[in-house]
Amino acid sequence: xxxxxxxxxxxxxxxxxxxxxxxxxxxxxxxxxxxxxxxxxxxxxxxxxxxxxxxxxxxxxxxxxxxxxxxxxxxxxxxxxxxxxxxxxxxxxxxxxxxxxxxxxxxxxxxxxxxxxxxxxxxxxxxxxxxxxxxxxxxxxxxxxxxxxxxxxxxxxxxxxxxxxxxxxxxxxxxxxxxxxxxxxxxx
Ligand SMILES: CC(C)(COP(=O)(O)OP(=O)(O)OC[C@H]1O[C@@H](n2cnc3c(N)ncnc32)[C@H](O)[C@@H]1OP(=O)(O)O)[C@@H](O)C(=O)NCCC(=O)NCCS
Numbered sequence: 001x002x003x004x005x006x007x008x009x010x011x012x013x014x015x016x017x018x019x020x021x022x023x024x025x026x027x028x029x030x031x032x033x034x035x036x037x038x039x040x041x042x043x044x045x046x047x048x049x050x051x052x053x054x055x056x057x058x059x060x061x062x063x064x065x066x067x068x069x070x071x072x073x074x075x076x077x078x079x080x081x082x083x084x085x086x087x088x089x090x091x092x093x094x095x096x097x098x099x100x101x102x103x104x105x106x107x108x109x110x111x112x113x114x115x116x117x118x119x120x121x122x123x124x125x126x127x128x129x130x131x132x133x134x135x136x137x138x139x140x141x142x143x144x145x146x147x148x149x150x151x152x153x154x155x156x157x158x159x160x161x162x163x164x165x166x167x168x169x170x171x172x173x174x175x176x177x178x179x180x181x182x183x184x185x186x187x188x
Contacts, residue, residue: 007113012068027101092129137169
């Protein structure tokens with residue numbers, strides 16, 4: 001069997017807290033990254049601050065969360081994370097989140113590749129029936145990446161965010177197991 005957690009450009013990994021704290025602290029100093037990822041106010045975290053947050057996150061770990069980190073196959077660089085956050089087994093459904101903290105890797109196919117790997121994991125290993133996500137209107141690169149991975153537009157919450165003096169929609173996207181199975185084999 002092929003390695004379930006490797007794609008064409010990246011592989012999904014587990015990382016030690018020390019490695020993560022250093023990387024997450026550095027990524028938190030990039031306010032653009034922060035504002036693409038979350039509706040929370042941009043902040044900056046020290047390595048120590050991140051370690052505290054990670055400890056809290058670890059306590060929340062459960063059989064319903066599948067959280068991975070993303071490393072490049074070419075040079076083993078840690079560039080981001082991706083995870084199924086809150087699988088609801090009775091409905092065969094989960095939310096997915098992704099972020100490449102290393103901005104030099106944006107727009108080069110790495111995020112889409114990682115998304116394809118986690119979708120394969122969701123549908124082939126966990127046997128889920130649906131994966132959902134949401135994304136801010138001002139993030140067309142992410143929307144396009146999700147479309148390439150097979151997600152469809154399902155609706156939006158109008159004026160969900162107030163940033164830079166205007167309101168922005170929250171876009172909802174989803175992929176069903178049958179959508180995923182209908183993708184060309186090389187895209188899943
Ligand atoms: C979102 C993310 C995971 C996407 O991964 P990626 O590797 O950058 O995506 P890809 O390079 O495979 O695809 C990006 C696509 O968007 C397109 N794109 C880039 N900027 C765009 C823009 N301003 N408008 C429209 N399309 C754009 C690219 O041309 C490409 O499409 P193509 O392959 O058809 O040419 C990654 O960019 C990322 O983590 N960004 C920072 C954090 C973030 O946005 N997280 C998502 C939160 S919902």
